[in-house]
Amino acid sequence: MRRRWSWLLALTLVSAGACFEPDHGLIPPAKPVELTSGLSSGDVFEVRVFGEAEVGGTFQVQEDGSIVFPLIGRVEVIDKTQAEIAGLLEQRLADGYLRDPQVTVVLTARENFEVSVLGEVERPGTFGFVEQMTLVQAISDAGGLTEVARVRRVRLTRKTDGGQKTYEVSVKAITDGREPDILLQPGDIIFVPESPI
Template identity: 30%
Template sequence: MNKSILTRKLVIVLCAVSLFLTSCTTKKDVVYFQNAKDFETIVNTDTFTSRFKINDIVSINVSAYDLTAAKPFNLIVESGQNSTPIDYLIDTEGNIDFPVLGKIKLLGLTVEEAKQLFKEKLSNGYLKDPVINIRILNFRISVLGAVTSPGVYPISGERINILEAIANAGDLDLKGRRDNILVIRDFNGAKTYTRIDITNKEVFNSPVYFLTQNDVVYVQPNTSAISGSGGDLRIGQFLGYASFVMTAILLATRF
């Protein structure tokens, strides 16, 4: 066989193999909400609100027309010229130890339910028309795995959905599995594990579509990424060998 023809065939084969090894991602792997139809409306009637968990850190401020009467319910720590309100940690039994009122169980309540509870207790002989402000101070979520910017993200509001969490982390990279995202949640001291598929519009009906404080979102790498951890080295070796072979063939055809 003519040497030049043999060389061309080898080059074509080597290029084809290289393309095969380096191009594995398809549209099906990366597109979100693949089964959503044009002009389709999904009515989300979910009234999700975060509920207090064990180890939550909570700020509670009590106000009333008579500020002097409300002062015993707003403890502060003096540090030089600065004063800092005391925050409350929900203990393993779900309680906080609140001044004057004593132990109050917050575990499982929403912020609004907790406000109503305090209002009822304080209106019972302590304050007239009290105003209660409550915030969860340690509301944060962690996003790990095949995303652009993995990390821990503090949340300023009272809820966040999984799509917003992924957006905060810079979106999934091309090698992240969209159909098998794991949400790890702490529920009364026990861990729950739920998987979610964001290529399907049913994501909006998932029990973990809205995240709770301290949830962990793990994006699993796809098969090509896992095999690629060792495959990248093999591809590099292959291309190195291919380059050597092609160079040897080209040199041989010159003589």
């Protein structure tokens, strides 16, 4: 009889442990990211000049913080916003090249503005960060969870004021509607471990 009670107690503890879910309240909120802040080296943007299709194009900010633009040559763009770059190009193009140029700058990729999704997902890798990106969205971008994913013990590694820290997240609690989805910030790493059973 004692052996039977011991077995039932052990089974209860195992079941409780299997259903235990981490406290999402321990995760610090994502730091706000201003995607329109000044550009840095490695960023890629597209320039469109109204009525002058051959003048625009796609440009990547070089290590020295500049691009080489048709007609006007080297242009310093480091730490400038898209609107500031457009204004600068309009000014330089109007200086003897084009009459009343109208320039649009569209940011297409930001260096180091990425999140990584690793482990038990269909397509592990690094994905471009977008504004209001969430943990479930990032997992979806990685093709979703595999059949052996441990959905109650997903690990989120984030840079905080106290250094890099790792937190446990229950994706099951989020998809069931018991917890809100978690906003991400650039540099976050999501690791989905394999279920022990």
